[in-house]
Amino acid sequence: MLTVALTCILLTLVVASLAAQPEKPSTRERGYTLDPRFNYVAKGMAALSFIPLEGGKLLNLSSEDGGKVRVSEDDGQSWTQIATMYEGEGPGKPTRDYECAHAAITPSGVIIWIYRDFEGWHWEWDNETGEAVNPTLPVWAIRSLDGGKTWVDRQKIFDGYCGSINDMLVTREGNVVVPMEIYMPKPGRHCTRSYITEDEGKTYRAGNIIDLGGHGHHDGAMEATLTELEDGRLLMLIRTPLDRLWKAYSFDGGRSFRQIEPTDVPASNAPGALTRLASGRLVLVWNRMSPGRQMRPLLELRPKGPRQGWGTELPSDGWRNALSIAVSEDAGETWSEPVDFARGPRVCYPQVWERRPGEVWISFVAGKAWTRNLLSVKEEDLLRPLAEVEGDRLTIVAFGSSTTAPRGGLTVYATLLDWELQDEGRAVQVINAGKGSDTTTLARNRFDTDVLAYQPDLVIIQLGLNDSAIDVWRGVTEPRVPIDEYEQNLDFMVSQLKPRGAKVVLMTPNPLRWNDKLKDLYGKPPYNPDDPDGFNFLLRDYVDRVRQLATKHGVPLVDSFKVFRDYGEVEGQSVDDLLLDGMHPNNEGHSIEADLLMGHIRQMFPLAED
Numbered sequence: 001m002l003t004v005a006l007t008c009i010l011l012t013l014v015v016a017s018l019a020a021q022p023e024k025p026s027t028r029e030r031g032y033t034l035d036p037r038f039n040y041v042a043k044g045m046a047a048l049s050f051i052p053l054e055g056g057k058l059l060n061l062s063s064e065d066g067g068k069v070r071v072s073e074d075d076g077q078s079w080t081q082i083a084t085m086y087e088g089e090g091p092g093k094p095t096r097d098y099e100c101a102h103a104a105i106t107p108s109g110v111i112i113w114i115y116r117d118f119e120g121w122h123w124e125w126d127n128e129t130g131e132a133v134n135p136t137l138p139v140w141a142i143r144s145l146d147g148g149k150t151w152v153d154r155q156k157i158f159d160g161y162c163g164s165i166n167d168m169l170v171t172r173e174g175n176v177v178v179p180m181e182i183y184m185p186k187p188g189r190h191c192t193r194s195y196i197t198e199d200e201g202k203t204y205r206a207g208n209i210i211d212l213g214g215h216g217h218h219d220g221a222m223e224a225t226l227t228e229l230e231d232g233r234l235l236m237l238i239r240t241p242l243d244r245l246w247k248a249y250s251f252d253g254g255r256s257f258r259q260i261e262p263t264d265v266p267a268s269n270a271p272g273a274l275t276r277l278a279s280g281r282l283v284l285v286w287n288r289m290s291p292g293r294q295m296r297p298l299l300e301l302r303p304k305g306p307r308q309g310w311g312t313e314l315p316s317d318g319w320r321n322a323l324s325i326a327v328s329e330d331a332g333e334t335w336s337e338p339v340d341f342a343r344g345p346r347v348c349y350p351q352v353w354e355r356r357p358g359e360v361w362i363s364f365v366a367g368k369a370w371t372r373n374l375l376s377v378k379e380e381d382l383l384r385p386l387a388e389v390e391g392d393r394l395t396i397v398a399f400g401s402s403t404t405a406p407r408g409g410l411t412v413y414a415t416l417l418d419w420e421l422q423d424e425g426r427a428v429q430v431i432n433a434g435k436g437s438d439t440t441t442l443a444r445n446r447f448d449t450d451v452l453a454y455q456p457d458l459v460i461i462q463l464g465l466n467d468s469a470i471d472v473w474r475g476v477t478e479p480r481v482p483i484d485e486y487e488q489n490l491d492f493m494v495s496q497l498k499p500r501g502a503k504v505v506l507m508t509p510n511p512l513r514w515n516d517k518l519k520d521l522y523g524k525p526p527y528n529p530d531d532p533d534g535f536n537f538l539l540r541d542y543v544d545r546v547r548q549l550a551t552k553h554g555v556p557l558v559d560s561f562k563v564f565r566d567y568g569e570v571e572g573q574s575v576d577d578l579l580l581d582g583m584h585p586n587n588e589g590h591s592i593e594a595d596l597l598m599g600h601i602r603q604m605f606p607l608a609e610d
Contacts, residue, residue, distance in 0.1 A: 024040045025040070025043075026419075026423050027418075027419035027420070027422045027423045028416075028419045028420070028423065030344075030366065030373065031344050031345065031366050031367040031371075031411075032342045032343055032344025032345075032347050032366050032373075033342070033343045033344060033415075033418045033419055033422050033430075034341065034342055034375070034422070035339065035340075035341035035342070036427070037341070037377055037378075037381040037382070037384070038341050038342075038362075038375045038376070038377045039375060039376045039377070040373070040374075040375060041076065041361065041374040041375055041376050042076065042373075042374045043371055043372060043373050043374065044371070044372050045060060045062075045076075045363065045372060045374045046062075046101035046102075046351050046363045046372055046374075047273075047351040047352060047353040047361045047362055047363040047374060048101060048102045048103060048167070048168065048351045048353055048363075049061050049062060049101040049102070049103050050103065050353060050355070050361070051103050051104075051105050051111055051148070052105075052355075053071070053147060055073075056073070056075070057071055057072065057073055058071070058072045058073075058075060058076055059071055059072075059103075059111070059147070059148050060072065060076075060079060061085075061101070061103045061111075061113050061148070062096075062101060063094035063095055063096060063097050063100075063101065063113075063115045063116075064094070064095070064096045065084070065094075065096075066084045066085060066086050066087050066093055066094055067084055067085025067086055067094035067113065067115070067142070067151070068081055068084065068085075069081065069082055069083040069084065069085060069144075069148045069149075069151075070082065071148070082148065082149060083148060083149055083150065083151070085113065085142055085151045085154075086142065086151065086154055090117065090119040090120070091117055091119060091120055091138075091156075092117055092140045092154055092155075092156060093117070093119060094113075094115050094140075094142075095115075095117070095118045095119060096118070097115060097116055097118065098365065098370045099164050099165075099166075099349055099365070099370075100114075100115065100116055100164060100165045100166070101351075101372075102114050102115075102165060102167065102168040102178075103168075104168050104169075104170050104176050105170070106170060106174050106176065106200045106201075107170075107174050108174070108200065109145075109147070110143055110144070110145055110200040110201060111143060111144040111147070111148055112141060112142075112143045112168075112176055112197070112200070112201040113141070113142050113143070113144075113151075114139065114140075114141050114157075114165060114168055114178055115139070115140055115141075115142075116137050116138070116139055116140070116162055116165070117137070117138050117139075117140055117156075118137070120136055120137075120138070121136060121137050122134055122135065122136040122137075123135055123136075123137070123161070125188075125217045129188075130187055130188055130215055130216070131185055131186070131187070131188040132161065132183055132185070132188050132217065135160070135161035135183045136160075136161055137160075137161045137162050137163070138156050138158055138159050138160065138162065139156070139157050139158040139162045139165065139178075139180060139195075140154065140155065140156050140157065141153075141154070141155055141157050141197075141201060141204065142154040142155075143200070143201035153201060153202060155204075157178075157195055157204040158180060158182070158195060158206075160182055160183065161182065161183035162180045162181060162182055162183075163181035163182070163183060163190050163222060163223070164181045164222070164223045164271070165178060165179070165180055165181070166179070166181075166223045166224060166225050166271045166273065166349070166351075167179060167224065167225040167226055167273065167274070167351075169226050169227065169228060169234070169254070171228055171234070171253050171254060172228060172232070173253055174198075174200070175196055175197065175198050175253050175254060176196065176197045176200075176201065177194050177195075177196050177226065177234065177250075177253075177254035178194060178195045178196070178204075179192055179193075179194045179224035179225070179226055179236060180192070180193055180194070180195060181220075181221075181222045181223050181224070182209075184209075184211065184220070187214075187215040188215065188216070188217065189211075189213065189214045189215055189216065189219045189220035190214075190218075190219065190220035190221065190222045191209050191210060191211045191212075191220055191221050192209070192210040192221040192222065192224045192236075192238055192248075193206055193207060193208070193209045193210065194206075194207040194224075194236075194250075194254055194257065195207070196253075196254050196255055207254065207255055207256050207257065208256045208257060208258070210224075210238065210248055210257060210260055212238075212240060212242075212246060213313075214240075214241065214312065214313050214314075215303075215312075215313040216241075216311040216312040216313055217311045218241065218269060218311030218312055218316075219241055219311065219312040219313055219316075220240075221238045221239075221240060221246060222238065222239040222240070222271070223238075223239040223271035224236050224237065224238045224239070224248075224271075225237050225271065225272055225273050225274040226254075226274065227274050227275050227276040227282065228276060229276065229331045229332075230276075230280055230331065231331075232251075232253075233249050233250065233251055234249065234250035234253070234254050234257070235247060235248075235249060235274070235282075235331070235332055236248040236249070236250070236257055237263070237265075237272055237274050237284070237332075239267070239269065239270060239271045239272065240267075240269070241269040241312040241313075241314065241316030241317075242262070242296075242298075242301050242314070242316070243266060243267070243289060243293075243294075243295040243296050243301075243316075243317065244262055244263055244264065244265055244266055244267055244295055245262075245263045245265045245267045245272060245286070246260065246261070246262050246263065247260070247261060247262075247263050247332070248260045248261075262298060263332075264295075265284070265286075265335065266288055266289045266294070266295045267286055267287065267288060267289065268287045268288065268289050268290065268316075268317045268318055268319040268320065269312070269316040269317060269318050270286070270287040270318070270319075270320050270348050270349075271286070271348070271349060271350075272284055272285060272286030272287075272350065273285045273286070273350040273351050273352040273362075274332075274352070275352045275353065275354060275360075277354050277357075277358075277360070277379060278354060278357040278358070279357070279358070279379065281327050281328065281329060281379070282327065282328040282331065282332050283325065283326075283327055283352055283360060283382070284325070284326050284327075284328070284332075284335065285323060285324070285325050285350040285352055285362055285364075286323070286324060286350065287319060287320050287322065287323060287324070287347075287348055288319070288322065288324045288338060288340075289317045289319055290317055290319035290321075290406075291432070291433075292435070292450070293317055293319075301314055320346050320347060320348040321343065321344065321345055321346065321347065321406045322340040322342065322343045322344075322347065323340065323341060323342040323343075323347045323348070323350060323364055324338040324339060324340050324341070325338065325339055325341050325362075325382065326338045326339070327382055327383070339382075341375075341377075342364065342366075342373075342375075343415070343418065344366060344367070344411075344415060344419075345367060345368075345406070345408070345409045345410065345411055345415065346365075346366065346367060346368070346408075346409055347364055347365075347366045348364060348365060349364055349365045350362060350363065350364040351363045351364070355376065358378060358379045358380065359376060359377075359378060359379070360376065360377050360378075360379060360382070361374060361375070361376050362374075362375045362376070362377065363375070367409070368409050392427065393427040393428060393429050394421070394426055394427065394428045394429070394457050394458070394605060395428075395429045395431070395454055395455065395456045395457050395458075396414075396417065396428065396429070396430045396431065396456060396457065396458045396459075396460065396601075397430075397431045397433050397450075397451050397454055397456045397458070397459045397460070398413070398414035398417070398430065398431065398432050398433060398434060398460045398462075399433045399434070399443065399447075399450065399451050399459055399460065399461050399462075399463075399493075400433075400434045400435075400438070400443075400460075400461065400462040400463055400507075401434060401435060401436060401437065401438040401439075401443070401462075401463055401465060401466055402434065402435075402436035402437065402438075402465075402584060403434070403462060403465060403509070403510060403583075403584055403585060404432065404433075404434030404460075404462055405432065405434030405435055405436055406432055406434070407580075407584065410580070410586070410587060410590070411587050411590060411591075412432070412434075412585075412590050413585075413590045413591075413593040413594040413597060414430050414431075414432040414434070414460075415430075415432070416590060416591060416594035417430050417594055417597060417598065417601070418430035420594065420598055421598075421601070424607065425607075426605075426607070429454075431454055431456075433446075433450040433451060435450075437466055438463065438466060439463070439466045439467045439480050439481045439486075440463045440464075440467055440481055440485075440486050440489035440490055440493075441467075441481050441485065441489060443463055443489070443493075444489050444492060444493065447493060447496070451493075451497075452496065452497075452500070455500075455502075456497075456502050457502060457503065457605070458502065458503045458504070458505065458601065458604065458605070459493075459497055459502055459503075459504050459505075460504075460505045460507060460558075460597065461490065461493060461494075461504065461505070461506055461507065462506075462507035462508075462509065462558075462560070463489075463490070463509070464486065464508065464509035464539065464542045464543065464546065465509045465510075465512070465539070465583065466480055466481075467479060467480055467481035467483075467486045467542060468480075468481075468483075468486075468509075468538045468539045468541075468542040469522075470522075470526065470527070470538065472521075472522055472524040472525075472526075472527065473520075473521040473522065473524075477526075479538060483541055483542060483545060486542055486545060487545045487548075487549065490506070490545070490546065490549055491549060491552075494506070494549065494553050494555065495553075498553065503555075503604050504553070504555045504556075505555065505556045505557070505558060505597060505600055506546055506549060506550045506555055506556070506557050506558070507546075507557070507558040507559075507560055507593070507597075508543045508546045508547065508557070508558070508559050508560050508561040508562070509539060509542065509543060509546075509560065509561060510560040510561060510564050510578070510579070510585055510589065511533075511536050511539070511561050511564050511565055511575055512535040512536055512539060512579075512582060512583055513532070513535065513575055513576050513579055513582045513583075514529055514532065514534070514535055514582060515581065515582040517581070517582075518535065518582050518583065522535065526538075535582075539561075540561075543559075543561045547559065556600040556603075556604075558593060558596045558597055558600070560585075560593055563592060563593075563596065564578050564589065564592075567592070578592065
């Protein structure tokens with residue numbers, strides 16, 4: 001075992017004092033909307049990287065630059081670096097980890113830090129064999145016996161590929177349990193295996209392997225979280241691509257998990273975070289399934305031929321555009337109605353820690369940069385209905401097809417509206433009811449459940465690209481929905497909303513532009529691929545019908561078709577600058593649409609005077 005000498009650092013104590021946190025960012029700067037019961041604390045810190053010290057001090061650990069050790073005497077407002085865990089060469093040198101950041105303190109005060117060694121990291125997937133090629137990402141541990149000033153017993157505790165570590169638990173008897181996601185070959189998949197130390201981090205041993213089968217680089221039993229129940233059992237919740245979290249129980253303090261079964265908690269293929277509060281309640285934070293999607297029955301989850309999903313044996317739901325929270329009063333047997341507390345493109349990998357009794361800290365990564373965000377919420381506020389916190393709320397439904405629907409890391413107009421309205425201090429709920437490939441006929445079939453059921457104050461409707469499409473690649477010669485039927489469907493929707501007191505904004509479809517893929521599919525008569533505007537020859541007529549309906553009903557119009565084309569008329573600009581793939585708006589296109597919509601919303605729902 002290696003002892004880390006930090007005498008020179010402690011003698012000089014020319015420490016790096018971190019400035020107080022800057023002003024809280026706007027919703028657009030954060031990249032997600034936030035439930036008003038939650039408070040933004042800081043960015044760049046993980047909830048499980050904190051250790052409470054005597055005298056109210058707080059220790060924060062990270063794996064950056066050999067392992068930073070910082071202390072705060074003002075509850076996290078400012079930080080001073082007091083040590084580096086390890087300053088030597090690798091292997092086993094702590095390096096930055098976007099996902100994993102886990103500290104633990106035993107009853108006797110020993111601090112343990114678990115980390116992955118990225119210096120030797122290697123991951124490569126062979127699609128032909130369905131196996132990883134030389135996967136390498138080992139796990140190391142290091143500990144401190146003096147409150148983080150010096151660090152000893154740096155050791156490798158797992159030699160293989162650890163996909164992620166999402167939690168670490170100190171049991172009442174003082175054992176530390178670390179659930180790891182480990183890669184297993186033939187067929188390539190991930191399993192969960194816990195490692196336990198019963199001597200405060202001097203030695204570790206492996207528990208049993210939890211293997212749910214599967215085949216793929218994002219398949220298996222992954223990224224577990226766990227807590228200790230009041231009766232002494234350990235409850236583990238496991239990420240799967242099977243529409244639900246799986247659970248496992250340990251009856252021996254984490255040495256083994258032998259009762260393994262599915263839960264009835266719908267979940268996307270993403271990890272959750274679980275903890276037991278001082279009150280005895282359990283708190284779960286996770287990504288639910290995408291809106292409108294239901295758990296498939298277990299008997300339907302059977303492989304049928306080659307792998308069907310991206311990185312999974314079966315198709316799986318990868319929704320990560322909202323983080324939900326729920327509370328259990330009965331040790332996880334049932335859960336309260338979930339609340340989406342953070343909404344935005346790619347909010348995931350949560351951690352949960354009870355800073356002090358009744359005060360919960362939650363962290364997660366957000367956006368393309370995987371920026372960590374730290375929030376706090378009072379337990380008592382979690383038990384209060386949102387209506388008690390924010391009063392009357394403006395409910396907006398964005399109803400459309402794939403030009404409206406959430407799309408990966410894209411920031412669509414509905415999301416931008418949500419952010420902008422929250423920053424204006426409004427209590428608002430923006431529901432994105434866009435659905436890929438929808439025509440007005442298909443959308444009309446779900447109008448009751450996806451629009452009217454929310455009793456909206458405002459509905460934004462944008463449909464038409466799919467209605468006007470002539471699928472020449474299938475030998476079809478007529479549009480998917482005739483233009484008169486298209487107009488009748490839109491007229492029906494507006495006519496249903498206005499008597500209910502809901503306001504309406506109609507949006508025209510955006511113009512289309514040719515690219516190689518679209519020319520391969522649609523570059524045949526009646527379309528003219530040699531005409532830059534040839535993909536719009538029929539869409540233009542559908543756009544006119546939307547304009548006529550807006551006039552007929554006296555409702556506001558956002559004319560995306562005209563605005564995008566006008567943009568392209570400016571020298572040095574092109575409609576292509578606003579499109580992701582010749583068809584769907586990109587971030588710039590959605591931003592233009594959101595700005596136009598905000599103008600109408602401010603007129604229809606003016607802010608009350610102070």
